[in-house]
Amino acid sequence: MTPSKTDSSVDGSVAIEAINITKIFGSGADEVRALDDVSVTIRENEFFTLLGPSGCGKTTLLRLIAGFEHPTAGQILLSGSAIGHLPPFQRPVNTVFQNYALFPHMTVAQNIAFGLEMQGKPRAEIDDTVKQMLLLVRMQALAERQTSQLSGGQQQRVALARALAPRPNVLLLDEPLSALDLKLRKEMQIELKRLQHETGITFIFVTHDQEEALTMSDRVAVMNEGKIRQIGTPREIYDHPGERFVAHFIGETNFVEGELISANGSTGQVRLTSGAEVPASLPAERVAPGRVSLVIRPEHAELTENPDAGVFQGQIDNVVYFGTDTHYYLHLDDGTPFMVRLQNQRDEVSTFARGSRAGVTVKGNAAQVLLD
Amino acid sequence: MALVETVPGPTAQHTTLSGEEATAQAERKTRRLRWILLTPALAIICGIGIMPLSIILVYSFMSPGPYAGISWEPTFDAWISLVLERDIFDDTLQLNDAHISILFRSLWLALLTTVLTLIFGFPLAYFIATRPARQRNLWLFMISLPFWSNLLVRTFAMMLFLRDDGYINNVLLLIGLIDKPMILIYTEFAVAVGLVYAFLPLMVMPLYASMEKLDFRLIEAGYDLYANRLQVLRRVIIPLVKPGIVAGCILVFIPAIGSWVTPKLLGGGKGLMVGNLISNQFGTSRDWPLGSAIALFLMLMVMIALIIYVRNSTAARDHG
Numbered sequence: 001m002t003p004s005k006t007d008s009s010v011d012g013s014v015a016i017e018a019i020n021i022t023k024i025f026g027s028g029a030d031e032v033r034a035l036d037d038v039s040v041t042i043r044e045n046e047f048f049t050l051l052g053p054s055g056c057g058k059t060t061l062l063r064l065i066a067g068f069e070h071p072t073a074g075q076i077l078l079s080g081s082a083i084g085h086l087p088p089f090q091r092p093v094n095t096v097f098q099n100y101a102l103f104p105h106m107t108v109a110q111n112i113a114f115g116l117e118m119q120g121k122p123r124a125e126i127d128d129t130v131k132q133m134l135l136l137v138r139m140q141a142l143a144e145r146q147t148s149q150l151s152g153g154q155q156q157r158v159a160l161a162r163a164l165a166p167r168p169n170v171l172l173l174d175e176p177l178s179a180l181d182l183k184l185r186k187e188m189q190i191e192l193k194r195l196q197h198e199t200g201i202t203f204i205f206v207t208h209d210q211e212e213a214l215t216m217s218d219r220v221a222v223m224n225e226g227k228i229r230q231i232g233t234p235r236e237i238y239d240h241p242g243e244r245f246v247a248h249f250i251g252e253t254n255f256v257e258g259e260l261i262s263a264n265g266s267t268g269q270v271r272l273t274s275g276a277e278v279p280a281s282l283p284a285e286r287v288a289p290g291r292v293s294l295v296i297r298p299e300h301a302e303l304t305e306n307p308d309a310g311v312f313q314g315q316i317d318n319v320v321y322f323g324t325d326t327h328y329y330l331h332l333d334d335g336t337p338f339m340v341r342l343q344n345q346r347d348e349v350s351t352f353a354r355g356s357r358a359g360v361t362v363k364g365n366a367a368q369v370l371l372d
Numbered sequence: 373m374a375l376v377e378t379v380p381g382p383t384a385q386h387t388t389l390s391g392e393e394a395t396a397q398a399e400r401k402t403r404r405l406r407w408i409l410l411t412p413a414l415a416i417i418c419g420i421g422i423m424p425l426s427i428i429l430v431y432s433f434m435s436p437g438p439y440a441g442i443s444w445e446p447t448f449d450a451w452i453s454l455v456l457e458r459d460i461f462d463d464t465l466q467l468n469d470a471h472i473s474i475l476f477r478s479l480w481l482a483l484l485t486t487v488l489t490l491i492f493g494f495p496l497a498y499f500i501a502t503r504p505a506r507q508r509n510l511w512l513f514m515i516s517l518p519f520w521s522n523l524l525v526r527t528f529a530m531m532l533f534l535r536d537d538g539y540i541n542n543v544l545l546l547i548g549l550i551d552k553p554m555i556l557i558y559t560e561f562a563v564a565v566g567l568v569y570a571f572l573p574l575m576v577m578p579l580y581a582s583m584e585k586l587d588f589r590l591i592e593a594g595y596d597l598y599a600n601r602l603q604v605l606r607r608v609i610i611p612l613v614k615p616g617i618v619a620g621c622i623l624v625f626i627p628a629i630g631s632w633v634t635p636k637l638l639g640g641g642k643g644l645m646v647g648n649l650i651s652n653q654f655g656t657s658r659d660w661p662l663g664s665a666i667a668l669f670l671m672l673m674v675m676i677a678l679i680i681y682v683r684n685s686t687a688a689r690d691h692g
Contacts, residue, residue, distance in 0.1 A: 093596075
C-alpha cells in the first residue's frame with residue numbers, strides 16, 4: 001500500500017543484502033558515481049527486478065553482486081556473510097549475460113557442464129545434471145550442437161541452463177531478453193517465471209522494460225541516477241508511485257496539480273484547479289498540506305457526456321483506436337494535457353469525437369499524491 | 373535473369389537477347405574478368421615460387437661443377453651426402469655427423485624460439501589487447517619498431533650486448549656478480565637470444581589480432597562459472613585465441629629454422645644452422661647440388677610438419 005524508498009521491513013530469509021553501496025568509476029573530472037548509497041534487501045526465492053533507464057546503475061549493482069566490480073563503499077552480504085572481497089569464482093552466484101556469452105568453442109552440453117567441471121564435481125554427477133538442465137530448458141535434442149548453430153531463443157535457454165546448473169544461491173539476469181524479438185520475449189518471460197518457480201532460486205533481474213518488470217517480478221526496485229527511487233510489488237509501484245520519476249517511467253500517466261486540504265493516514269482530500277475535490281492516496285512519507293502533484297492513470301479516469309460534469313473539463317484533441325481500448329487525448333481547461341483510456345465495448349459506439357468537449361471523472365481514490 | 377533484362381544503359385543490348393543467352397554471356401564475362409584479375413597473383417606465384425624451386429629441384433640431381441655451378445651429369449650424390457658421407461679411406465658410407473647435428477640444432481633452436489616467443493609474446497599481446505583502444509596503436513608501433521631497421525644492424529647491436537666485453541658482462545663485472553666475463557656470444561644460447569629478439573614481433577602480431585577480437589565477457593562468464601585465473605586461461609582464452617597461436621607459431625618457426633644472419637653473427641662455429649650450411653654450399657664449398665638438396669629437404673620437412681599439424685588440429689576440432 002505505502003510506497004517507500006527504504007526497504008527495512010523484510011520478512012523471510014534474506015538472500016542478498018546490499019548496505020550503503022557506493023560505486024565510483026574513474027577519478028577527478030571523469031568521476032562517475034554509478035551507485036550512490038544504495039541499500040536493498042532481497043529475499044530468498046524472490047523474483048526481484050532492478051528497473052531503470054540505461055545508466056541508472058542497475059547493471060553496476062548486478063556486477064557488484066556477481067563480483068566483477070568491487071564497491072567503493074558499502075557492504076554486500078550473501079545469506080548474512082560479507083562477500084564483497086571474494087572474486088566472482090568464489091561466489092555461489094551465477095549470471096545470465098546480456099548477450100549470453102556462451103563459449104563458442106564448446107557444444108551446448110559442454111557449455112552447461114563448464115561450471116560443474118570447475119567446481120570439481122564427479123563426471124557422473126555432471127552428466128546427470130547436464131541432462132536435467134537440458135530437460136528443464138527443453139533443449140535435449142540440441143545437446144551436441146555448436147552454440148553458433150543456435151537461434152537467439154535457444155542460446156538464451158542454454159545460457160539459463162549453464163547458469164542454473166551449479167545451483168547458485170542467486171541467479172543474476174542482465175537484460176537477458178533484450179536481444180529477442182517481441183514474440184520470443186513474451187515466451188521467455190513465462191519460461192523464466194516457470195524456471196524460477198521450479199528451481200526455487202532467487203532471481204535478480206535487470207531490465208529497462210517496465211512491462212517486463214511488472215509482469216514477472218515479485219518486487220521491483222525502480223532506479224535512477226545511481227539511486228533506488230522506490231521498492232515495492234509491481235502493484236504498489238504502478239498504483240502508488242512515490243515520485244514523479246517512478247510514475248513517469250512506469251506506464252502512461254497524467255500529472256495534475258492540486259492542493260492538499262486534508263490528510264488522514266494514507267488518504268487525503270485534494271482540491272483540483274477546476275475547484276472540484278477528489279480523494280487521493282498519500283505516500284508513506286508525510287506530505288504537508290498545500291500545493292501537490294497528483295498522478296492519475298489513464299484507465300482510472302472516465303469521460304462523461306455532460307461537458308460540465310466530472311472533476312475536470314476539457315476538449316478532446318485526438319482519439320486513437322487500439323482494438324481493446326481507445327485513447328482520448330484531451331487538454332483540460334487549465335491547459336494540462338490529460339489522457340483517458342476507455343475499454344471498447346463491442347456493441348457501443350463511442351460518442352466522444354475529436355474536437356468535442358467532455359468532463360472527466362476519476363474512479364474512487366485513484367489519484368495518488370507524489371512526494372515531489 | 374529478370375535483373376539483367378531490366379538494367380538500363382550500356383547493357384541495353386542484353387534486352388534483345390533471350391534471358392538464357394544473356395545470363396550465359398554475363399557468366400562468361402565474369403569468368404574472363406576473374407582470370408584477368410588473378411593474373412598478377414599467378415605470375416608472382418609462378419615467377420618467384422614455382423620456377424626457382426624447379427631449378428633447385430633439377431640442380432639437386434646434378435653433379436657439382438668444377439668452379440661452383442653445376443655440370444649436367446645426373447646423380448643422387450647430393451641427396452645421399454645430405455645425411456651420409458663417403459669415407460675417404462675405405463669408400464664406405466657413414467652418417468654425416470656434421471650435417472645431422474646442424475639439422476637437429478636448427479630444429480631445436482627453431483622450436484625453442486617458437487616456444488619462448490610464445491611464452492613472452494602471449495602476456496604481451498594480452499596486455500596490449502586489454503589497453504584502451506587509443507593506446508593500443510602506440511604499443512603496436514613500439515613492438516614493430518625493430519622492424520624499421522635492418523636485421524643485420526639489430527644483430528650487430530645484439531653482439532654489443534653479448535660480447536665478452538659487451539654491456540652484459542661489463543655491468544655484471546661492475547656490480548661484482550661475476551669476476552670474469554661469461555662466454556655468451558658464439559653459443560647456441562646467443563643464437564636463441566638473437567632469434568627470440570628477432571621474431572618476437574612476428575608472434576605478438578597474430579596473437580594480438582586474435583586477442584583483440586576476443587569477447588571479454590566470455591572471460592567474465594568463465595570467472596562467473598567458478599573457473600579461477602589459470603582455468604580461464606586454459607579453458608577459455610587459449611582455445612579462443614588458438615588461431616592466433618597457430619599463426620604466430622608458423623610465422624616464427626618457419627623463418628627461424630631457415631635463419632641465416634643470426635646464427636652467422638652470434639653462433640660462430642658452434643651455432644651453425646641449416647641456413648648457414650646451405651649458404652656454405654653455394655659459397656666456399658662450391659657444391660650447388662648439395663645446397664639445393666638441403667634447401668629442398670628443409671622445405672619438405674617444414675611442409676610435412678605443417679601438414680601433420682593441420683591434420684591433427686582439424687581432427688581434434690571435428691571430434692572435440
